[in-house]
Amino acid sequence: MIIRSKGRCRVETIFARNAWVDGDWASNVRLTLDGMLLRSVEHDAAPQAGDERHDLVVPGMPNLHSHAFQRAMAGLTEVRGPADDSFWSWRTLMYKFALSMTPDEVEAVAAQLYMEMLEAGFSRVGEFHYLHHDRDGGHYSDIAEIGARIAAAAAQTGISLTLLPVFYAHAGFGGAAPADGQRRFINSLDSFSKLMERSREIAAGLPGTVVGVAPHSLRAVTPEELIAAAELAGDGPVHIHVAEQVKEVEDCVAWSGARPVEWLLGHAPVDRRWCAIHATHMTADETVRLARSGAVAGLCPITEANLGDGIFPLPGFTAAGGRFGVGSDSNVLISVVEELRLLEYSQRLGNRARNVAAEPGQSTGAALFSGALAGGSQALGCAAKLEPGLPADLVSLDTAAVPYLDAAQCLDAWIFAGALGPKTVWARGRRVVEDGRHIDREAISARFTAAMRALTST
Template sequence: MPSLLAPTALLPSGWARDVRIDITEDGTIAAVTPGAEIAGDRVERLGGPVLPGMANVHSHAFQRAMAGLAEKRRDPADSFWTWRETMYRAAHAVGPDDLSAISSHLFIEMLKAGYTSVGEFHYLHNDPNGASYEDPAEMSVRLVHAAAETGIGLTVLPVLYMRAGFDDAALEPAQRRFAADEERLIRILESLRWHGRDSSSLRVGIAPHSLRAVSVDVVRHIATALPEETTIHIHVAEQEREVEDCLAATGARPVELLMAEAPVGPSWCLIHATHVVPDEIADIAASGAVAGLCPITEANLGDGVFPLSEFLTSGGRFGIGSDSNVTLSPWEELRLLEYGQRLVHGRRCLSLPDDGVGSIGGSLFRAAVAGGAAALGQPVGVIAEGFRADLLVLDPAKLAQPDAEEDDILDTAIFAGAALPVRDVMVGGIWRVRGGFHPGEEAARTAFTAALRRIAA
């Protein structure tokens, strides 16, 4: 049984020194012993503070292929809706082999940044003509294989996408790759479960794309037909126009409608939920659902700023996601999440309940790892017996305060410095990144570059 010795580690009870972590052969934490004495040749001493790995609650892997290509203004009223046209063009061009190359490279980038598991909100189901592949889960399976090859934990969330708006309009030609009704979704789920039958780090959930793309009646029907613990993710209230269109069509706001008509609970993740009012904030928090926040993408698209401090005061849970994958850094996501609150409110240190005091970095990190693990349905997020051994070792040389202790470590890692502070990354008891290097990164980068050139051509 391999054992690690951390000079300091973040445990559920707080920071502890000289922490021995024993790991079973199947990658589960067998025991955690603070204040341990060094003994035995099989104990590996770690070179920096140790944290639980971060969960990435929301990713569209294929969008990594268009990173940096949507930053030209072609319309004076440029917005999410004009960006979406660029995204549609990228989606149309990505084939199965391209997605394999993009995903492998992306997942390695995530691991090096400190993400040890990811939720893939995946809707490239069909070929560019809208026809189903022989295996309806062909594109989703490419994600499963990429995750297995690179070593990242994966929760794959095949998307239900049935209409083009609240008025039940037919899908646009550019959306034909996304089309999936309930019957096709079930076939995709069956295929994914077969392909992942031997994996201990794969989870399969579902993702009704949004109330624009799926009626609330269908959302309710499919959610109640599945086991209660099924992981369910949905985009909701990302854009003001979405809220206005929902009000016009249904007389209710998107979150209001979803909370009233669907069995939203602790296994749900509401992606973005940017434009919410106080009653909706309280209802999400009371349901136990996780708010899936993607600050870098939300800023890139001009979505708006989620009311985090109000949500935390209501007892809400959140996780973070890289979404469009323009930047891969949980540290930047958390920093921007707090800075957005400061810019909106004109005050500092806001990512705590209203009556709370303490470390903002510590509060953000703890909340994000816990909420992220819940949102992905993965046994991660804490360094404790029975959980998967997903660990990050920080590099003191990359911290602005190399002698920082306890929560000062997290404040420094998040708010001071641009370099990724991660040295080593373990997933399921296996070192996937050592000294900032993943053994598959050079080959993955070569394949990724070739895929981008094929797509551009």
């Protein structure tokens, strides 16, 4: 498959009245974009003729956890079934969608999703990609056919990609045989190694793409497979679902005598390359140990709320030095600010306190935004900073509704009051969003609508 990029990518200079640099606001910043990179970042500068002027510029946010195909389900799983609904009943419906989608439909859905991410202010996505095979479970002639479709969607929209092929081999702890509904996910270590090799070939055709590995979960791999799959990441990131659900914790204890995070930290070489997705249900000791391992906690507050997962122990984790990032997981709603807001509000509800994520005297919006930038970029093997030599991933926020606010108040107003929003977005130097809309929105949305009509009619 030929991957082509769209959008303007040239030398241009942006003058920002305020820009988020090194974790704080800097005034009068000139940012020169040269191709895909930032050539220079000048502080306390004066605007020059030809500069494009913006009020507030921030780095694009990394989205560290996405299952692109699940965007097709958004809004379609909110009817209560005959019994109590849970993650496990939702998963049954998800499998039905997974088994029905063609590669063309996956690409159309992914492109719509990635367009929405860019419009929201995300500039890189970690695609936790496990929909690998044909609808009967057989391999495509290109073993990474759907991975190539994911890359094509990223190229069309302009979002940067960290591709995380998922190793998925079992239906439950202890190497249980996979269920029929999982047939499109399943690999042996041998076929997964071939999938990884082909994924790297695909990534080589899309500048800036990072390839890592995602052992799906402790229930989907054996201990030996976990280590073998993680080794295939090389120096790339390693992501794994862990301790998302209470039943998962109970099943892990029944299998091993240990809780999921406890078992993972005791049996795998967890370090700063690793990202523990969700890690919702941890003891105080597990929370501190995970933080001290250097791994990032991959939090998806909207999905975790939608699925009734629980509340992550953020205060104990960050107090022990832990890093976090945010992702959109099931992609039921795409919003940088909703993920950050719900992360904070869940803490307020659970701890019956306010401004939980911030240090004394610190803006909560600034704490959430800077924390998610740092953790997300670590987890995706990228850099999310306005710094010379780094990718030009920038978001200009529209301040027209709040001309009376100073820069220090704007992150709080964006996250908690919805008073601002992305107006212009550059991804690797390409201006992909103008006036809040993706430059290719009409074509992408038309293809998505056609795909959804076909999917929902069957």
